[in-house]
Amino acid sequence: MTYGPTSSLAAAADLSLAPIDITAVLDHLVGEADAAxxxxxxxxxxxxLDQSEVMARLGARLWNNIGDPGDEGGVAHTRVLERAVVAWVADILAMPADDRWGYVTSGGTEGNLSALHAARRRHPTARIYYSTAAHYSIPKAVEILGARSVVVGARPDGEMDYADLAAQLRKRRRWPAIVVATAGTTMAEAVDDSTRIRAVLDEYGVAGHLHVDAALSGIPLALDGQLRLDDAGGIGSIAVSGHKFLGVPTPCGVVLIRDSVRTNGSHVSYTDTVDTTITGSRCGLAAALLWHAVALHGxxxxxxxxxxxxxxxxxxxxxxxxxxxxxxxxxxxxxxxxxxxxxxxxxxxxxxxxxxxxxxxxxxxxxxxxxxxxxxxxxxxxxxxxxxxxxxxxxxxxxxxxx
Ligand SMILES: Cc1ncc(COP(=O)(O)O)c(C=O)c1O
Incomplete structure (x- = not known):
């Protein structure tokens, strides 16, 4: 059986009605996706990227990486692959090997929240600056964290207006600043210039943290050598999405934070892990798919x-x-x-x-x-x-x- 409009699919999928034709509902979803x-x-x-081998071989089990990716204990189904992915992304970003930490997230949004959470722990009174072209996950993270934000203007091409950033910082120079740069704004894929942002922070002598929301462009720009998390760049953290450039068929991402900045969690005895990630259970299948996407091409x-x-x-x-x-x-x-x-x-x-x-x-x-x-x-x-x-x-x- 096939279903026409979405409303008839909704009726067919209604779990209060029995019997349900499961095959027909799944066929309909796949058919719609194929047609689109x-x-x-x-x-x-x-x-x-063809991920069917991983889906066929791993798709029928639970793969759950609970807790810190560096832990050896607890439930660690694909943690080895997760660590390999985190290391690969950190390497292409030239992040110092002795000052890096990260994990596989549920997407760019969680990565932004995790990084801003760590930055705010370090600078509890900081104002969080982001441009009008920033993704909506940034104001959402600010709200979840109960932080104060400052919205900076963006140019018509989507890049941050650095003169406005300077003007806003000048008025608030007594507080530390957490600045969010976007590498690939959602509408125009504009890239904020982290060197100029650092220069503005230095000019006003404001201490703080520079986070890069690089959901789409993080990996492409890293592969170009145009985005670097080395010591010279002064970037403290970055979040990328895994279902964008790497085409993973489930939402996921990677967050990287300087080890010296990241949040230290407490040990949870019954999971036998350290609680450093935003969610507890984490998708081990996503880590395997990311690993496979990287391994396929290098x-x-x-x-x-x-x-x-x-x-x-x-x-x-x-x-x-x-x-x-x-x-x-x-x-x-x-x-x-x-x-x-x-x-x-x-x-x-x-x-x-x-x-x-x-x-x-x-x-x-x-x-x-x-x-x-x-x-x-x-x-x-x-x-x-x-x-x-x-x-x-x-x-x-x-x-x-x-x-
Ligand atoms: C700039 C930017 N940041 C963050 C996100 C959110 O990423 P995700 O959908 O992986 O949570 C997006 C998604 O489009 C984005 O464009």
């Missing part, structure tokens, strides 16, 4: 994936612009920012939209054919508005914003 795959270019999940293979995705994004800008539709991207980005197309196109292509601006994201696995079909739909939907000439990015946008 060809036009899913609005959200940042890579679709080129550093060079993942560099190649980055470069292919950027090439496709440049192609998309070129084709859209040639068709007369406004489009631009940052030089490092997979994300192509476009003038919002008419609703039928937005709906068909599952675009993320913020008013006049939408984006497509050329993640690894998206094909040229998909981009061509999208451009054809845009051109067909609004022929009268097409202006066949290059459309320039917002004035402050740079073609190489990554750093």
């Amino acid at each position: 795959a060809a036009t899913s270019i609005g959200f940042p999940g890579a679709v080129d 550093r060079e293979g993942h560099r190649w994936r980055v470069s292919e995705a950027r090439t496709l994004a440049a192609y998309a800008v070129y084709q859209l612009t040639a068709a007369g539709w406004p489009a631009w991207r940052h030089g490092h980005a997979f994300t192509v920012v476009i003038k919002t197309p008419p609703e039928p196109v937005r709906k068909k292509w599952l675009l993320a939209t913020d008013g006049d601006t939408s984006h497509i994201i050329c993640m690894p696995g998206i094909s040229k054919g998909q981009i061509d079909a999208f451009v054809a739909d845009v051109a067909a939907a609004a022929p009268s508005t097409l202006i066949p000439r290059p459309w320039l990015a917002p004035e402050t946008a740079t073609s190489t914003a990554a750093r």
Whole structure:
């Protein structure tokens, strides 16, 4: 049996009604996802990695890494793989081997919360600064922590307004600062310049912590050598998502915090682990999938994936612009920012939209054919508005914003 609209699926899945046709419900979900795959270019999940071996072999058991990833005791199903993933990500970020700690999280959001929690423990009176382009998980973490925040302006291309950061810091220089830089803002994939942020903190003599929310761009920029957590950079922590560039088929992520900054937890006797992570039980399957995603390609293979995705994004800008539709991207980005197309196109292509601006994201696995079909739909939907000439990015946008 197949189901039509979502409402009939909801009726079929209603657990208060028996009997339930489990196979039909699962088939429906898979069918819907398969049908949407060809036009899913609005959200940042890579679709080129085959994880079926891990799912087939590990998918039927509970894999639970309870407690600190460095512990030897307790329930440690895939902790060895978790440690390997954390070490790989720390290595590509050039994080000092003697001052690093991290774990596999449930996603970028948990990573941000964990890092800000650690920073705030160290600087309890700190104000947390983030830009208007920061992800909504940042104000949420601020609220959970009961901290005070300062919202800094962002430029039209999504990058932090450093003059505004300086002005806000100057007014609050008696308190420490926790500054959140974003490496890959959600709408435009803009990258805040951590060197400039550090310079502003130094100029006003404000002590504090610099966290980088690098959900999407952390791994690509690390592979480029453009994002580093070495001693010179002054970055204290970073959070990345695992289901974005690494395409893991379940939400997950990695948080890395300087060992000297991280939160020391207490030992829990019945789990025989130290409680240093935000959640207690943690998904060991995600750690295995992350490990497999890294192992499949290694550093060079993942560099190649980055470069292919950027090439496709440049192609998309070129084709859209040639068709007369406004489009631009940052030089490092997979994300192509476009003038919002008419609703039928937005709906068909599952675009993320913020008013006049939408984006497509050329993640690894998206094909040229998909981009061509999208451009054809845009051109067909609004022929009268097409202006066949290059459309320039917002004035402050740079073609190489990554750093
Ligand atoms: C900049 C940024 N930070 C954090 C997140 C949240 O990541 P997750 O969905 O893995 O919790 C996102 C997700 O889109 C994001 O774009």
